[in-house]
Each structure stands twice: as structure tokens, then as C-alpha cells.
Amino acid sequence: MIATESLSKRFPRVTALDRLTMDIGPGVTGLVGANGAGKSTMIKILLGLSPATEGRAEVLGLDVATKGAAIRERVGYMPEHDCLPPDVSATEFVVHMARMSGLPPTAARERTADTLRHVGLYEERYRPIGGYSTGMKQRVKLAQALVHDPQLVFLDEPTNGLDPVGRDDMLDLIRRVHTDFGISVLVTSHLLGELERTCDHVVVIDGGKLLRSSSTTDFTQNTAVLAIEVTDSDEHPDGTSALRAAFEERGIETSTGGELPGAGHTVLITAQGEETYDIVRDVVADLGLGLVRMEQRRHHIAEVFRPADEPRQQPFASAAAQQTGGRSDDH
Numbered sequence: 001m002i003a004t005e006s007l008s009k010r011f012p013r014v015t016a017l018d019r020l021t022m023d024i025g026p027g028v029t030g031l032v033g034a035n036g037a038g039k040s041t042m043i044k045i046l047l048g049l050s051p052a053t054e055g056r057a058e059v060l061g062l063d064v065a066t067k068g069a070a071i072r073e074r075v076g077y078m079p080e081h082d083c084l085p086p087d088v089s090a091t092e093f094v095v096h097m098a099r100m101s102g103l104p105p106t107a108a109r110e111r112t113a114d115t116l117r118h119v120g121l122y123e124e125r126y127r128p129i130g131g132y133s134t135g136m137k138q139r140v141k142l143a144q145a146l147v148h149d150p151q152l153v154f155l156d157e158p159t160n161g162l163d164p165v166g167r168d169d170m171l172d173l174i175r176r177v178h179t180d181f182g183i184s185v186l187v188t189s190h191l192l193g194e195l196e197r198t199c200d201h202v203v204v205i206d207g208g209k210l211l212r213s214s215s216t217t218d219f220t221q222n223t224a225v226l227a228i229e230v231t232d233s234d235e236h237p238d239g240t241s242a243l244r245a246a247f248e249e250r251g252i253e254t255s256t257g258g259e260l261p262g263a264g265h266t267v268l269i270t271a272q273g274e275e276t277y278d279i280v281r282d283v284v285a286d287l288g289l290g291l292v293r294m295e296q297r298r299h300h301i302a303e304v305f306r307p308a309d310e311p312r313q314q315p316f317a318s319a320a321a322q323q324t325g326g327r328s329d330d331h
């Protein structure tokens, strides 16, 4: 779908993209990087709106240097910043964008109604956009990117400014753009964590350079940590503590499951090999407890780039910012 080869973009004072080579297939792909990493610059080059300084890129097999108009016919674009006219309704605006894309009047109206229904704006579609919430405005921007039924959409920071619930809704919507309509998606974010459940593939850039390009499952490989949850019993009213004590007696270090709800009932141990599973089975049986869950923990994408001993190299927003949906330099 997208291929770049040694792509660079130099502004007088800054190199926004530095010899970046990548290959992106169909599906939902996340382009992740801190603010200023070069994400928006990449999208503008891929749309043929801004020329690269060197290197080349193709979108849907079309050269960005010479086929910009043909690319924009086939690709939808949701820009990062607010760009909506306040005095017109979502219907008027999206119909206008559909007409600009070349749809005849009737088709434009029909596609607009369908698309606004899909993004969850059907009820409010005749109200002026100026009175919309941030989440509703983001949906209008998404609708205008989809209205001409593109093969691919570029979504630039679509969760920007949304609260955690609004972000989850938007991420679900993005996933459905692909599953319901077969449209491939390139979505940018400065929050690694939010792309984990949305994207099939993640490309990470920092300072205009490619840090990593992998499928999401490669990022989230199994760890050696086993999470175990047991029932309580009459003999052991606190089954979790009894289990921890039994492991410690056998020289197996334990910890609890972290901050998540219910984590206090989860015991974590490090698997040394297949025999660890037998040990767990025997320990739980000896205590007369019920085994509720035993599973291998998976990495979270953000952990891959947040090694505990190298916090200064972590190029992305802090975990706290990820949880609150905040960003340090909103603009």
C-alpha cells in the first residue's frame, strides 16, 4: 500500500525525515512518534502535497512525486488540526467535500448520510459544527475523509484532545473502518499504548528516523512471566497469600499483579521452563485451592520503548499522559 525508500525531508533548520525506508501492507497501521518526530510531514509527502528532499515514495503503486492528484482521489485524509467551518452543518460540509471529490449530487448526499451514520453523527447532522464537542468535530473530520470511499485513509492524530472514553470510541471506529469497509488505515499517534489494540502493524519514528516497523504481535510477544489466580478455601481464606507463601517456601520469587483492578488476586512468577507449570499445578493442588487462571503475560508495546534502566531514551509521552489522554504540548 505504501512504500518509501530513503525518504528525506529537510527544512532549513531541521531534518524532519531522515532516509526513511518502510513498506506498509493492507490493514490498520500505526505511525508513532513523539511530537515533532515527522509524522505529519510524512503524510503530506505521501499525499503529494509536499515534495521530498530526496528518496522516493509510492502510495497504492503511484509515485508521490508525479501522481499526487491520482493518490488524493483514492486516499482519504483527516488532518490533525481543527479545520472545520463553524457555521455550516456536518451534512452540508461533508456533502461539499464529497462533491469536491467528484461525486454527483445524489451520490454525494447518500454517501454523506451513510458516512455520518457510520461515525455516529446521524442525529446531530443538521446542527452547525460550531456547537459540536471536540469528539463530534473529530468525527466530522473522519467522515469527510471516508465519504468518497477511498482505498486508504490517513488519519493524523485522530484521538487528539479527546477524553479517555472519547479516545476509546474513536479507536473502535478506526478499527471498524477497516473491518466493516475494507479501507486500509494509516493512523498517527504520539501514544504508543493506544495503538496496541487498534493496529495490525506499528511503525515507530523518532527524529525523522525509523526506529522499528513490526506487526503488533511481534511487539507484544509473550514474556516469561506467569500470572496465576486461585480461589480461597475454608482452610486458606486468603488463597493468594497462601499461594505466595508456598512458592516462596520452594525458593520461587513472587509478586502481585500490579495496579489493575483485581491485580491483588494475581500472583506473578517467572517461568523457568515447562516444569514450572507442573510446579504450579502441584502447589495449588497441595493447598487444596481452585486454579482460576494461569497465563503467560504479554509485553505491552509501550514497555518495548520504556526500558526501566534507560528512562531518558524513552521518546514518547509518559505513561501518566497515556492514561489521562493528556499531551504536554497541545496545539
Ligand SMILES: Nc1ncnc2c1ncn2[C@@H]1O[C@H](COP(=O)(O)OP(=O)(O)OP(=O)(O)O)[C@@H](O)[C@H]1O
Residues within 6 Å of the ligand: 011, 012, 014, 015, 016, 033, 034, 035, 036, 037, 038, 039, 040, 041, 042, 080, 157
Ligand atoms: N513547513 C515547515 N517548515 C519548517 N519546519 C517544519 C515545517 N513542517 C514541519 N517542520 C518541522 O519538522 C519536524 C517534524 O514535524 P512534523 O509536524 O512532521 O512532526 P509530527 O511528528 O507530526 O509532530 P506533531 O504531532 O507535533 O505535528 C518538526 O521539527 C517541525 O518543527
